[in-house]
Amino acid sequence: MDDPSFEPQIVTFACHYCAYAAADLAGGLRLKYPAAIKIIELPCSGKLDVMHALRAFEDGADGVLVAG
Secondary structure (H helix, E strand, O other), X not given: OOOXXXXXXXXXXEEOXXXXXXXXXXXXXOOOOOOOEEXXXXXXXXXXXXXXXXXXXXXXXXXXXXXX
């Protein structure tokens, strides 16, 4: 059952100093990424509580990315 209109909803938890800074730079360079990717800034990816990742799935996310 491949649905060509399906676009997975991805929640990204990004470290402030590494991954979030890279995403911010990509935005400044006007690089495009899918609108279905939601980025949440964290002080450090090591501070992510697993309950937040599980809550993203409960709220309808198809995938969770933790980027440090």
